[in-house]
Amino acid sequence: MSAGYTLTWKPDELTKKISRELVANAEIVGKFVETDARRRLLAINDPKWGAKYRSQVVARLLTYEVETKPKEVIIKVGVRASGSGRHHGFFIEFGSRTAPAHPFLRPSVYENKAKIVSLLAGK
Numbered sequence: 001m002s003a004g005y006t007l008t009w010k011p012d013e014l015t016k017k018i019s020r021e022l023v024a025n026a027e028i029v030g031k032f033v034e035t036d037a038r039r040r041l042l043a044i045n046d047p048k049w050g051a052k053y054r055s056q057v058v059a060r061l062l063t064y065e066v067e068t069k070p071k072e073v074i075i076k077v078g079v080r081a082s083g084s085g086r087h088h089g090f091f092i093e094f095g096s097r098t099a100p101a102h103p104f105l106r107p108s109v110y111e112n113k114a115k116i117v118s119l120l121a122g123k
Helices: 011-042 048-061 090-094 106-110 115-122
Strands: 060-067 073-078
Touching: 011 048, 011 060, 011 073, 011 106, 011 115, 048 060, 048 090, 106 115
Parallel strands: none
Antiparallel strands: 060 073
16 A cells, blocks of 8 residues: 655656756866866976966966756866967977977876766765
């Protein structure tokens, strides 16, 4: 016999709740990676002539964005384009003919994989 209550399965509500939690956690992850990348960027000392550019231009343009689509949540962390150029940060990360590579963004992700997964899980 019935115990006096009914269970109702509402998959749409569950999906919306999980999505909201994932988006909130993605915001935390985005800020975490942005902050770590900025710390690494500001720690770069070579070449000396690029210190002001790294600290006053590139660090200011470093940001994150969380994009939601019907079946995915995308976290984008990087150096946004500005009026004077689209490659701020690219040549620091990958190097150029005149300066060696100083990765600051990729290590922020790769060296923090466990922390990122934990934050996405809400821990």
